[in-house]
Amino acid sequence: MKLFASLTSPYARKVRIILAEKSLPCELIVDSPWEANTRVPSVNPLGKVPALETDAGEIFFDSPVIAGYLETLDAGPKLLPADPLERVRVRQIESLADGVTDAAVLALLESRRPEGLRSEPEIDRQIDKVDRALDALEARASGRDWMYGNGMSLGDIAVAVALGYLDLRFPQHEWRREHPALAGLARRMFARPSFTATKPPVG
Numbered sequence: 001m002k003l004f005a006s007l008t009s010p011y012a013r014k015v016r017i018i019l020a021e022k023s024l025p026c027e028l029i030v031d032s033p034w035e036a037n038t039r040v041p042s043v044n045p046l047g048k049v050p051a052l053e054t055d056a057g058e059i060f061f062d063s064p065v066i067a068g069y070l071e072t073l074d075a076g077p078k079l080l081p082a083d084p085l086e087r088v089r090v091r092q093i094e095s096l097a098d099g100v101t102d103a104a105v106l107a108l109l110e111s112r113r114p115e116g117l118r119s120e121p122e123i124d125r126q127i128d129k130v131d132r133a134l135d136a137l138e139a140r141a142s143g144r145d146w147m148y149g150n151g152m153s154l155g156d157i158a159v160a161v162a163l164g165y166l167d168l169r170f171p172q173h174e175w176r177r178e179h180p181a182l183a184g185l186a187r188r189m190f191a192r193p194s195f196t197a198t199k200p201p202v203g
């Protein structure tokens, strides 16, 4: 398999963590879709990373689809429950966590626009989404070791990746203060080799 990814993409990090947790070999092709000579549009018409090329040459994107594909391979640990409704529930947690990342990315991009074009209300609107979603995730995480069930799932990985992205891009956002259960989850997840090996470079 080949994974097209940038080293700072939180969505690509989610997939790299899944690959590491499942000990699945995969060639990492570092490619930033923001650069002029990027090859990403030739594998994903949307021009986004991550995109995965299977050993059979099939391409999958985006990160939830890749996560679903990796789950079909004969590699443990299983990160989604076998029961279809339980699976949807874990994917709901993933979707909420990815939504935190989406809003944080939009806030970052807006904050990088030149003065005069930049909209502070739009940044605030995106950060409000982050905060509401963190409150919902905190309610879910409170009083339990894992976001769903009795072991690590895709939900835990997606939530921790989103929190790691907040630390990277919004270090001034003190999300730990009002979200102690998420802070505990992050501490445990960040210590895993799959997380330490995929820590994004600053930049």
Ligand SMILES: N[C@@H](CCC(=O)N[C@@H](CS)C(=O)NCC(=O)O)C(=O)O
Pocket: 008, 009, 010, 011, 012, 033, 034, 046, 047, 048, 049, 050, 062, 063, 064, 098
């Ligand atoms: N929903 C997608 C989001 C992927 C995404 O937005 N990736 C960013 C990098 S963090 C990207 O490639 N952006 C390039 C662009 O928007 O042109 C996923 O989960 O994979």
